Every structure is written in structure tokens, then in C-alpha cells.
Amino acid sequence: xxxxxxxxxxxxxxxxxxxxxxxxxxxxxxxxxxxxxxxxxxxxxxxxxxxxxxxxxxxxxxxxxxxxxxxxxxxxxxxxxxxxxxxxxxxxxxxxxxxxxxxxxxxxxxxxxxxxxxxxxxxxxxxxxxxxxxx
Numbered sequence: 001x002x003x004x005x006x007x008x009x010x011x012x013x014x015x016x017x018x019x020x021x022x023x024x025x026x027x028x029x030x031x032x033x034x035x036x037x038x039x040x041x042x043x044x045x046x047x048x049x050x051x052x053x054x055x056x057x058x059x060x061x062x063x064x065x066x067x068x069x070x071x072x073x074x075x076x077x078x079x080x081x082x083x084x085x086x087x088x089x090x091x092x093x094x095x096x097x098x099x100x101x102x103x104x105x106x107x108x109x110x111x112x113x114x115x116x117x118x119x120x121x122x123x124x125x126x127x128x129x130x131x132x133x134x135x
Contacts, residue, residue, distance in 0.1 A: 007058055013051045015039050020052075020061060021075035026082070026091035028070045064091060064118075079103075083121040087128035094121065 007013070019035050020027070027035070033048045052073050056063035062074040064082065072091050074082075081094040099119075106114040123129075 007054060007060070012040060012043060012047060013055070016048060016051045017055060017060065017075070020073060023075065024093065026064060026072040026074050028072055030070075032073065064120075079116075081119045081121070083123065085125035085128055086122055087124055090125045090128075092125075 016032065016036055019039070020032060023032075023035075025031075029045065029049050029052055032052070033043070033045045036043055036048060052061070052063070055061045056073065059077055061077055064072045064074060066084070066089075069089060072089075074091075074093075076093070079098045081096060081098070082091050083094050084091045102117065102119065106117050
């Protein structure tokens with residue numbers, strides 16, 4: 001859902017984006033804050049949140065939201081699918097090509113202006129599936 005607003009490329013924003021794109025773990029803002037602090041020790045959590053929200057609103061990254069859970073962020077803005085662990089919240093990419101039939105089906109929903117879609121599988125990651133942490 002890009003807003004069309006042109007973002008100024010600040011040093012902080014660039015570093016946040018660089019660090020997010022290095023990760024495959026789809027971190028929360030708190031997790032990314034700990035990583036970015038290694039390069040920018042004085043950066044605040046509020047700055048991380050503001051920049052992630054701006055980047056997501058402009059379609060540069062994806063914000064993965066779950067009711068009752070903390071948002072996670074994905075440096076890959078291309079359409080792709082995820083799997084989420086119901087116990088620990090871990091999110092990973094699924095290595096399958098986007099399904100064209102699913103994308104086309106959204107165009108035929110009467111009365112709606114479809115902006116996009118997400119497909120997410122959910123279950124238990126290997127670590128949680130073999131422990132007592134399961135829901």
C-alpha cells in the first residue's frame with residue numbers, strides 16, 4: 001500500500017533498512033533495535049518504530065501483523081509467502097513462487113478495491129514442535 005510519498009534517505013533510515021535486509025528472521029522493532037544499536041549506539045527505539053512504519057507505508061518493506069502479537073518486519077517487499085510459529089512467533093519465508101490464480105481471484109471480489117493479499121501458513125517451528133512450549 002505505497003503512499004507515493006518520497007522518503008528522504010537519512011543515514012539512520014539507510015542503516016535500519018540495510019540491517020533489516022540482512023535478516024531472514026522477520027524481526028520485531030525491538031529485535032531490530034538491538035541489532036542497529038551496534039552501528040548506531042544512540043538510536044532510540046522510537047526512531048526504529050517511526051522509520052519502520054514509514055518504510056512499510058511506502059512499500060519499501062513489509063509489516064507483518066498478527067492480532068494480539070507484535071508486528072514483525074520483512075526487508076523483502078516482493079510478494080511472497082510466510083510460515084509462522086504459533087508458539088514462539090518465529091516467521092520465515094516459504095520458498096514457493098506466488099500463485100497467480102490467487103492474485104487474479106482478488107480482482108473479482110465485487111465491491112472491493114483490493115490493494116494486495118498475503119498468504120500465511122501457521123503451525124509449530126521445529127524447535128517448538130519438539131518441546132513443551134507448544135500452545
